[in-house]
Amino acid sequence: MSTTLRRKPGKRGHAASEASTVEPRDADGADDTKALPAVAAAENGWFRPSAGGWFARAAAWVLLLWLILAVPANVLSPFDFGVSDINLAIAAVIFAIIGLSLNVLIGYAGQLSLGHQAFVGIGAFASAYVVTNLGLGFWFGVVVAAGFGAVQALALGAVSLRVTGLYFALVSLAYGTFAENSLFAVSEITGGEGGKPADRPAGFAEDQMYYFLCLAFLVLVLWLDWRLTRSKGGRALQALRENPRVAASYGIDVRRYTLLAFVVSGTFAGIGGALMAHHQQIIVPGIFDFQLALIFVVMTVVGGLRNRIGVVIGSAFFAGLGEGGGSEGGGFLERTIGLPAEFTGIVIGPFLLLIVITLLPGGIGQLIGPVKDWMLGKRFDRNAGKLKEVEVSDVRA
Amino acid sequence: MIDEIGAALVIGVLTGSVYSMVALGIVLVYRASRVFNFAQTEFGTTGLFAAFVAVELWGWHYAFGVLFGLAAAVAMGLATERLIIRPLRDSSRVTLLVGTAGVALAAIGIQFWQNNAQPIRQMPRMIEGVAGEPFGTPVTHQQVITLLVLLAVAVGLALFFRSPTGLAVQAAQQEATASELVGISVRRVSMLTWGIAAFLGGLAGVLSGPNLTFTAGFLTFGAGAALLQGFMAAVLAGMRSMPGAVLGGLVVGVVEQLGSLTLFDGVDGSRALFLFLFLLGVLLLRPQGVFVREKATV
Numbered sequence: 001m002s003t004t005l006r007r008k009p010g011k012r013g014h015a016a017s018e019a020s021t022v023e024p025r026d027a028d029g030a031d032d033t034k035a036l037p038a039v040a041a042a043e044n045g046w047f048r049p050s051a052g053g054w055f056a057r058a059a060a061w062v063l064l065l066w067l068i069l070a071v072p073a074n075v076l077s078p079f080d081f082g083v084s085d086i087n088l089a090i091a092a093v094i095f096a097i098i099g100l101s102l103n104v105l106i107g108y109a110g111q112l113s114l115g116h117q118a119f120v121g122i123g124a125f126a127s128a129y130v131v132t133n134l135g136l137g138f139w140f141g142v143v144v145a146a147g148f149g150a151v152q153a154l155a156l157g158a159v160s161l162r163v164t165g166l167y168f169a170l171v172s173l174a175y176g177t178f179a180e181n182s183l184f185a186v187s188e189i190t191g192g193e194g195g196k197p198a199d200r201p202a203g204f205a206e207d208q209m210y211y212f213l214c215l216a217f218l219v220l221v222l223w224l225d226w227r228l229t230r231s232k233g234g235r236a237l238q239a240l241r242e243n244p245r246v247a248a249s250y251g252i253d254v255r256r257y258t259l260l261a262f263v264v265s266g267t268f269a270g271i272g273g274a275l276m277a278h279h280q281q282i283i284v285p286g287i288f289d290f291q292l293a294l295i296f297v298v299m300t301v302v303g304g305l306r307n308r309i310g311v312v313i314g315s316a317f318f319a320g321l322g323e324g325g326g327s328e329g330g331g332f333l334e335r336t337i338g339l340p341a342e343f344t345g346i347v348i349g350p351f352l353l354l355i356v357i358t359l360l361p362g363g364i365g366q367l368i369g370p371v372k373d374w375m376l377g378k379r380f381d382r383n384a385g386k387l388k389e390v391e392v393s394d395v396r397a
Numbered sequence: 398m399i400d401e402i403g404a405a406l407v408i409g410v411l412t413g414s415v416y417s418m419v420a421l422g423i424v425l426v427y428r429a430s431r432v433f434n435f436a437q438t439e440f441g442t443t444g445l446f447a448a449f450v451a452v453e454l455w456g457w458h459y460a461f462g463v464l465f466g467l468a469a470a471v472a473m474g475l476a477t478e479r480l481i482i483r484p485l486r487d488s489s490r491v492t493l494l495v496g497t498a499g500v501a502l503a504a505i506g507i508q509f510w511q512n513n514a515q516p517i518r519q520m521p522r523m524i525e526g527v528a529g530e531p532f533g534t535p536v537t538h539q540q541v542i543t544l545l546v547l548l549a550v551a552v553g554l555a556l557f558f559r560s561p562t563g564l565a566v567q568a569a570q571q572e573a574t575a576s577e578l579v580g581i582s583v584r585r586v587s588m589l590t591w592g593i594a595a596f597l598g599g600l601a602g603v604l605s606g607p608n609l610t611f612t613a614g615f616l617t618f619g620a621g622a623a624l625l626q627g628f629m630a631a632v633l634a635g636m637r638s639m640p641g642a643v644l645g646g647l648v649v650g651v652v653e654q655l656g657s658l659t660l661f662d663g664v665d666g667s668r669a670l671f672l673f674l675f676l677l678g679v680l681l682l683r684p685q686g687v688f689v690r691e692k693a694t695v
Contacts, residue, residue, distance in 0.1 A: 186665055298502065
């Protein structure tokens with residue numbers, strides 16, 4: 001509905017191009033071609049796939065849903081999806097939530113966080129504490145985790161109003177180190193070296209069921225993220241990421257919307273952390289180290305900033321690498337260069353990252369742009385999803 | 398109490414000299430490429446591993462081993478400049494930063510892999526033994542050597558930046574286009590700067606490594622973590638002053654060491670807490686840096 005609303009002012013070229021700069025990467029990514037927005041919109045409006053086209057698209061959708069829903073549950077599938085595979089799938093979904101959380105900060109607000117392991121860890125231990133020590137339910141734990149994530153993000157966001165750009169990245173790095181060494185060392189909360197038990201909720205104790213629970217949370221986060229970008233707040237964030245002073249002169253409350261981005265990101269990270277804790281069932285503080293924070297940033301950027309689907313795929317990919325998911329291809333590498341399977345992720349991942357950022361500035365989101373548009377019923381356009389302008393101001397500096 | 402503070406000062410300055418070397422490299426790279434180089438300490442760890450392999454596994458003489466380590470660090474720095482920084486010079490700063498973080502992660506991954514058989518290693522010291530015990534804390538010869546090398550490096554860099562080549566480097570960093578016009582190759586200057594920075598990182602690695610046992614990622618998040626501290630020292634220097642970076646490293650070392658006074662025994666991770674509060678204080682009160690004369694333009 002909102003797309004039809006936006007096409008109306010297409011008669012006035014100025015208004016249309018303004019609308020398109022506000023949302024360059026939504027579903028109708030093709031119609032914000034700079035010069036001729038009205039014509040491009042009309043072209044897309046007239047394009048209808050043929051009967052065969054509809055069939056092919058429907059088949060692609062069914063295949064995708066089958067892959068996400070049926071294969072992990074071992075329903076209608078020839079594969080034997082084992083325990084390690086389902087754990088991999090759960091990790092992928094949780095990492096996707098964390099990636100979306102980081103995307104809100106880096107992509108929408110232009111604030112680089114190198115302490116995101118603290119955001120996630122606080123959520124994880126909050127939920128584990130609520131469930132194990134207070135004896136309250138998992139659902140309450142998730143809410144508390146999201147709340148704690150939001151509150152600590154708000155505090156850090158307050159700092160970001162004064163300390164901007166790369167300097168803020170340093171503050172977040174110091175914050176992560178501080179959380180890792182100070183907060184997560186309080187053994188009453190984190191259970192010390194041995195970790196803290198975090199039971200799964202009744203009915204979701206099985207891996208398969210827990211996977212669907214995480215998937216439901218991912219859908220919730222995706223929906224919230226989508227609503228955020230479509231709202232006034234999302235457009236305000238876009239404007240102030242480009243230039244906070246100009247945004248302020250248009251009456252955008254820079255302070256309020258920066259803090260909003262932090263709160264949203266902290267909430268997502270808290271949810272991701274809670275799911276992570278209950279996935280592992282015993283959560284140890286040692287995993288929330290700086291390397292994890294780097295991997296979070298890397299997977300988000302490789303996925304493609306401001307590109308929801310790209311971030312999800314990138315995060316899932318790096319979760320797979322981290323959990324030893326490269327073992328299928330690992331046999332080949334072990335024979336050729338002697339790289340054992342358990343090291344495939346940490347050795348190959350960074351090189352993939354370097355290749356992606358030097359050759360594909362839009363990340364995975366750029367790579368899958370044409371397929372995504374095609375599946376949404378548009379013409380197959382090889383150039384869909386490419387970055388339209390050189391983005392010089394990803395981080396306020 | 399007095400003894401304890403004195404000891405904290407001594408240890409702080411000695412560990413701070415490693416931070417100073419890291420900070421010098423960070424400031425140099427920032428001036429040349431406008432990037433926060435997260436691979437700076439990995440140049441050090443890589444150099445340390447290379448030196449270790451040469452000395453312990455191949456049985457080279459210690460001096461040649463150290464030289465080999467430094468050469469490995471410089472080679473890694475030049476490769477980073479050529480393969481990552483130059484192709485990305487027009488990208489946003491977050492992409493550049495992620496690029497250097499990727500270099501660091503790649504190095505750490507390879508270290509984990511190659512070092513799998515025995516994850517914890519010990520590099521022999523240049524001179525074994527304790528040099529003295531000021532305020533009751535033993536200070537090793539290695540630590541004294543590290544401080545002396547830092548002073549030598551500081552003097553060396555000061556002289557270098559007064560030589561014609563050094564002036565060309567400074568000119569290219571201040572005004573790239575104008576220096577191209579007077580015949581300075583900005584590309585070569587960039588290579589040179591990254592080479593020097595990697596050399597400094599390598600020095601930090603081979604000098605601080607023998608004090609402790611080391612693992613993959615030793616200088617980035619391992620036992621000898623110096624990345625955050627190096628950045629803090631660079632912030633104190635306003636990201637541009639070289640003497641400021643040296644002084645900043647020593648100050649950060651002392652501040653961090655104050656966290657280990659018995660007074661704060663009840664606080665978990667008090668050193669990290671001190672660093673965080675200190676960085677926050679500096680950035681909120683004097684974001685342009687402390688040990689720098691004019692206002693910085695970040």
